Amino acid sequence: MSADLGPSRRRVLTAAGAAVLASALSSCTSEPAPPPPIDPDDALRDAAVEREQSLLQAYDAVLLAVPELTARLLPLRDQHLEHLSAVRPPVATPLPSASASASPPVASVPEVPAVPLAPTTAEALAGLAAAERTAASAHALAALRAADRPLAGLLASLSASEASHPVALS
């Protein structure tokens, strides 16, 4: 009987279903595991690093434009370097790969500091003071969000330091 020569309709459907299921299962196991969720505290650290780098760029721009401010600004700039290494302590550099050593490790900072090349000393100082206050507020907010208590304390200290910098810039 012809009906026995070929597979029944039900068998075909079942086999197809099994194939789909099998491929779905295999795709589950063969695909790489999704990356672990980003630790919110890590994001806070990254943002703090970016703020410090922006401030350093702002200081460098002013130092270039108004060199007579160097003695006054360098101690403040140094404190931002301290902030940077406190948030992200320099780690032992991993073995550089060929591609990594080809391009110099220049940190890219997305936000250009809002301090233009200031024509006057007063404007340059006022611009830096404003940038410090903005960073102080952002660090303060981050301190409230940090899950890790020592990180909260560190961000609070950075915020307080930057809140106090305008005193030296006035």
Place this chain on the structure above:
Amino acid sequence: MSEPLLATLLAAEHAAVYGYGVLGARLEEVSRAAARTAVVSHRSRRDQLVALLRSFDVVPEPALPAYDVDARTPAQALALATRLEDGLSVRWRDLVVGTDDRSLRELGVAGLQETAVRAAQWRLLAGDQQVTLALPGVA
């Protein structure tokens, strides 16, 4: 438990209010206005801490009759003011690190900012080379 931290802060604010009373009289006129502003701020934080402790059903400790502070010259007065503010910075930071409560942390951050700014003002008036700290509140 943040009550012990708040109690320690209250004790430090009591001492600061007393200390400014001592040092204010020794300051030169140019610095005296800053001391008046500072003592108003410390009284306000003190009262806030008293209210907070009461809200936690803790009886706030009153101020001591006297504190071991001394300032005989304007320079000593500026140094004492700086020391009081730097000391308070440590306490306010302790509060930040010692709590997950958002409003208490906010209070701690605000207190730390205020004391760091005032300490910088005092160092500026004293003619110090380094006016600000990289990490206020870190003892």
